[in-house]
Amino acid sequence: MRVSLGSSVFLLLLFCPxxxxxxxxxxxxxxxSPLKDCIYLTKLEIGPDQxxxxxxxxxxxxxxxxxISPTTTDGESDSGGTTLAPEPTRxxxxxxxxxxxxxxxxxxxxxxxxxxxxxxxxxSENGIPFNHYWRDYMQSLSEWTHSGWxxxxxxxxxxxxxxxQGALTGFIQIQNDPQGExxxxxxxxxxxxxxxxxxxxxAAYSTQWNLGPVSEITVEKYGTKDRPPWNHDGSFxxxxxxxxxxxQIDIVMTPLGGTGWLIGEDFLDSKVVRRVEDxxxxxxxxxxxxxxxxPIRGGANILHGKPLWYxxxxxxxxxxxxxxxxxxxxxxxxxxxxxxxxxxxxxxYTHTGASxxxxxxxxxxxxCDPLSARSxxxxxxxxxxxxxxxxxxxxxxxxxxxxxxxxxxxxxxGVRGGxxxxxxxxxxxxxxGAVHASENGSAPKSDTSFAEDLGVxxxxxxxxxxxxxxxxxxxxxxxxxxxxxxxxxxxGLAVRF
Numbered sequence: 001m002r003v004s005l006g007s008s009v010f011l012l013l014l015f016c017p018x019x020x021x022x023x024x025x026x027x028x029x030x031x032x033s034p035l036k037d038c039i040y041l042t043k044l045e046i047g048p049d050q051x052x053x054x055x056x057x058x059x060x061x062x063x064x065x066x067x068i069s070p071t072t073t074d075g076e077s078d079s080g081g082t083t084l085a086p087e088p089t090r091x092x093x094x095x096x097x098x099x100x101x102x103x104x105x106x107x108x109x110x111x112x113x114x115x116x117x118x119x120x121x122x123x124s125e126n127g128i129p130f131n132h133y134w135r136d137y138m139q140s141l142s143e144w145t146h147s148g149w150x151x152x153x154x155x156x157x158x159x160x161x162x163x164x165q166g167a168l169t170g171f172i173q174i175q176n177d178p179q180g181e182x183x184x185x186x187x188x189x190x191x192x193x194x195x196x197x198x199x200x201x202x203a204a205y206s207t208q209w210n211l212g213p214v215s216e217i218t219v220e221k222y223g224t225k226d227r228p229p230w231n232h233d234g235s236f237x238x239x240x241x242x243x244x245x246x247x248q249i250d251i252v253m254t255p256l257g258g259t260g261w262l263i264g265e266d267f268l269d270s271k272v273v274r275r276v277e278d279x280x281x282x283x284x285x286x287x288x289x290x291x292x293x294x295p296i297r298g299g300a301n302i303l304h305g306k307p308l309w310y311x312x313x314x315x316x317x318x319x320x321x322x323x324x325x326x327x328x329x330x331x332x333x334x335x336x337x338x339x340x341x342x343x344x345x346x347x348x349y350t351h352t353g354a355s356x357x358x359x360x361x362x363x364x365x366x367x368c369d370p371l372s373a374r375s376x377x378x379x380x381x382x383x384x385x386x387x388x389x390x391x392x393x394x395x396x397x398x399x400x401x402x403x404x405x406x407x408x409x410x411x412x413x414g415v416r417g418g419x420x421x422x423x424x425x426x427x428x429x430x431x432x433g434a435v436h437a438s439e440n441g442s443a444p445k446s447d448t449s450f451a452e453d454l455g456v457x458x459x460x461x462x463x464x465x466x467x468x469x470x471x472x473x474x475x476x477x478x479x480x481x482x483x484x485x486x487x488x489x490x491x492g493l494a495v496r497f
Contacts, residue, residue, distance in 0.1 A: 092178040099176035102303040112430030120360045123478035136224040143223030151247030158249040166202040166258015171300035173201035181312040185270035199259035206254035268293040305391030340496040343387040348492010350382035374405030408437045425459040449477045467494040
């Protein structure tokens, strides 16, 4: 088939613009960079008071272009050049609210352990915690000023346990500091200044933990009239070299040892973990080494809503404009299928086992009083509400009514932590509150006592909004003479919101 010269010229003229339009229009197009990352923009005739806003920039950042054209060496305007218009950077400040929330959550977890292990001292004053709070607090501070280096705990508490506490609180500061979270171990001024700030945060937290308003001396009543200083063998009253439970070792070793531990984990991450990452693509091996060599950082990651193995220095991934646009367009569709994760409401059946009583200051089993003995093998209902405030943590209010030998009502409040794994969400919780028990009969007796509850459970997701929960707790109540423990089992329906 022959093609005329006129037809050939027409086709050439037709396809030239099409082909030309596919060529990069600027250096930005040739690199494939998104508009918000490109610093080379063709010259636009825009007044100095006008602002060019990219509609595709979902972060709503504004680029201000200069109306003055760049001049050549001769002072003449270069009309064919490009204008350098760097995007102004907005300095991100320290996340105070998030850092304080994470620190408070860690404090609640630590105090829950203290209440569980030293329950007898917590309720030593008529079975009520914080009884005569201000008087006891002033007395405890007065005793502490006369304390020595030793606090009476085993050595590993002061030289290992408290530095671990300090390292974790230091990592809380780092992960909420935009200028420090991505820094790795180095000899730079920025790195050491960042870790100094983490050490100061650690010192403030440890001082509150030891001597503050919600500290060991206020919860465990160290140095008070009910728990005065003791001898090294644990006997009372103290005669020489007294121990108060909070010594100078805690104030010194927690910030210093904790900061040293933190820098040690930074060093291992930079020198060892980095080498493993360069030598293998095995993600399981990389994550395992990260957790094994930086275990305390992993704990801080959980409080921050990140996996144990997360690293801000190389795991933070920015999203391109294209993916951002797709996310924005499909946001309405995604909201319809996304599983709600703001909290849940639970209602189900609960059962408490036999009461087990023991002496208040010893671990020996004693005979329960009649009311406690009858508070065994009770059945009833359990209702709870959880509201998430961090990705893996939520505050909960738990209420239950139990019936049998006595009528018992539980009022408990605390925190719950858990992470979803497919359809499952295992969790652990720590609660405190009150238990009211009353007898029926011609001469009814009743008692209200402080209660502490530690439990674990698992939620199984049945559908988008509904799940089924299995839960086991140890409910502990106290009196001036003995403490009572009951195993509590619960199961029922959990509704997400």
